[in-house]
Amino acid sequence: MTALALRPRAAFALPLPEPPPLDLLRTALTRRIRALVQPARLELRIDVDRPEEDIEAELDALHRRLRTPGDALHACSLLPALRPGLAFHHREADGEHYVYVEDMACHRLAGYTVFNRLVEVDRRTDRHVRSPHSKYAPAYQGRGIASAVYEWALGRGWCLVSGARQSDGAHALWHALARRHPLRWVALRARRMHDLGGDIPAATRDALGTRMLLAGRGWSVAELHQRGLLQSAASA
Numbered sequence: 001m002t003a004l005a006l007r008p009r010a011a012f013a014l015p016l017p018e019p020p021p022l023d024l025l026r027t028a029l030t031r032r033i034r035a036l037v038q039p040a041r042l043e044l045r046i047d048v049d050r051p052e053e054d055i056e057a058e059l060d061a062l063h064r065r066l067r068t069p070g071d072a073l074h075a076c077s078l079l080p081a082l083r084p085g086l087a088f089h090h091r092e093a094d095g096e097h098y099v100y101v102e103d104m105a106c107h108r109l110a111g112y113t114v115f116n117r118l119v120e121v122d123r124r125t126d127r128h129v130r131s132p133h134s135k136y137a138p139a140y141q142g143r144g145i146a147s148a149v150y151e152w153a154l155g156r157g158w159c160l161v162s163g164a165r166q167s168d169g170a171h172a173l174w175h176a177l178a179r180r181h182p183l184r185w186v187a188l189r190a191r192r193m194h195d196l197g198g199d200i201p202a203a204t205r206d207a208l209g210t211r212m213l214l215a216g217r218g219w220s221v222a223e224l225h226q227r228g229l230l231q232s233a234a235s236a
Contacts, residue, residue: 052138055111059137063109066100076100082148086110097130099149103140111136113149118161120188125229129159129193129213134170147173154181154216159224161186161193162212174212182215186230195221195230 065073066089076089079099089100097115102108115130132153134146150173153160162174174183185196188209196204204210215224224230 055135056137058135059109059111062100062112063102066102066109073100079152082152083143083145086145088149088152095126097153099152101136101140101145101149109137110140110145113146115153115158115160118188120191121193122191125191125193128157128216128219128229129161131161131163133163141169146170147176150177150214151180154214157216157218159216159219159229160214164208164211174214177214182219182221184213184215184221184230186211186213187233192231193229194233195225196233 062073065071066076068074072091072093073089076091076098079088079090082088083101085103085105087102087104089102091098095117098112099114100112101110103110111134113132113134115132117126118129118131121129130153132150134149136146150160154177162170166174177183184198185200185205186193187196187207188194188211193213196210200210213230215221221230225232
């Protein structure tokens with residue numbers, strides 16, 4: 001019988017992953033602990049901003065419409081220049097107002113603001129209040145453009161009511177405008193606005209029906225109550 005020489009079986013060693021450096025472990029653990037112990041932010045339901053590419057694509061499409069004869073946007077009227085180098089196009093549709101801001105030198109739309117009607121209020125209140133919502137390209141944010149548009153609306157005597165959710169930038173804008181215009185917290189109930197005062201607890205701010213109100217030119221808090229646009233907090 002022929003003897004077969006058996007070779008020793010090769011040893012296969014699976015490499016074990018090296019443990020991460022201690023400083024990385026310490027950093028990850030610290031971040032996790034902070035996330036667990038920090039209180040939730042209750043600043044009027046701050047929302048996540050939309051991706052930049054989505055905003056840019058929407059603004060490009062609107063700018064093409066603005067320059068297309070026969071389109072509703074092409075028929076916009078021009079407002080006085082609220083900021084140098086920018087054109088402010090305005091149109092109204094069904095009681096809602098749109099302001100499109102165009103960078104004339106770069107031939108692009110910087111952004112826009114729409115002043116929506118509030119479905120949560122009655123007809124009498126609807127004549128005097130609008131809810132602004134803005135979208136501006138990142139390159140034009142922080143330059144006071146939206147603030148100028150809001151000031152234009154407030155100068156027309158509109159009272160502005162915040163939306164159900166805000167971005168960080170919008171939230172900061174409202175508080176900046178409050179240095180020049182009366183700001184109140186209001187609760188929207190039974191198609192009326194109920195005055196909650198100038199300072200309220202964080203838990204109340206986080207309620208879905210709680211909004212901010214900026215009084216437009218010619219309005220005071222006392223007159224808003226006298227005209228029946230603001231109700232007492234007790235009736236909320």
